[in-house]
Amino acid sequence: MKYISKTVWVLSLVSLFTDIASEMLYPVLPIYLKSIGYSILFIGVLEGIAEVVAGYGKGYFGHLSDVTGKRVPFVKFGYTLSAISKPLLSLGQNPFVVLVSRILDRIGKGVRTGARDAILSSEATNKTKARVFGFHRAMDTLGAVLGPSLALAYLYFYPQDYIFLFYLALLPGIIAIGFTFLLKEKSKQSTETNFRDQNNSLTSFLSYWKKSNPNYRKLVFGLLVFAFWNSSDVFLILKAKDVGLADHLVIGIYIFYNLVYAGFSYPLGIFADKIGLKKMFLFGLGIYAIVYLLMGIVQSSGLVLLAFFLYGLYAAATEGISKAWISNVVPNNETATAIGMYTGLQSICAFFASFVAGWLWFLFGAPVTFIVTGFFAVLVALYFLVTKVAEDSEP
Incomplete structure (x- = not known):
């Protein structure tokens, strides 16, 4: 843990408590909205709009962070927006208020992502970035374990008391905001930034x-092709339900996946720093392909459990690794823009991926959906095998 600085710890704790707040509501919100009369179509459109807003915000505010040379204000404001959006859901009888709440939450994510990841990158060398991003991802994902667990425990004792749960989610959000005040801005970013004289429209x-280097373009192209086929985890959850698992077991298996994800993110980050980011990412893609091909044919709950375990390994081997890889191939004063643009386009691709997966499921059934997705993961892995992408911009 000697490579994990105080700043990385603080950002990781901020993400932990923010994710606790968000994940307390993630499995509950669709149920709540449906219980008060909203259609599945409305819920789907709502989440689609929210993801597009978040995607655009990641690109724009990441760029703005590089232009201004500031990081901490974006982190503070972004996490604050997400925290205050939670109680608004208690006014869910008004569709406009629900939309505003979700958009505020996603704008908050967009504001903070690029700047936060740039801070994480600046706290590591090119040889330690995978473990730093892996540690942050582990803490963030731990929130995805604790959040649904707390929500399940609360609803066990107070069934359908959703309104108070929305207010309860404000508490970890406030704790997260408190931790952001421990962050301090480093000396002003380099004035050699490519964006200093540009119009920040x-x-x-x-x-x-167009201005980025070839390594960034080749890397992000492959990542975005993968993102276009990497649909929402909801489809995996639906498959678990289809094989006969009860609702509480389905939620439990989702928590299990996040626990595996959190537990392996830091160790795999350390290993990636030793063997290379590309090798670790390819390992993750291989695991992903196995999971989806397996889910295309599986009919037993035991194999579903194995698939979710492997899915946790895939996430641990790719999510933090991809950001570490991007930050390694771009100049420091472009990190927020580079990661912000990638994660923004990734969010938009994910929206279309879920649409395509839903369309395939509707026309051809679950097996075709999973097998086609697994096949494209194999193609992306082949792309990275034959495409030369540097892992380190240092000479």
């Missing part, structure tokens, strides 16, 4: 693609 960050 609402779409200016999109021009980064």
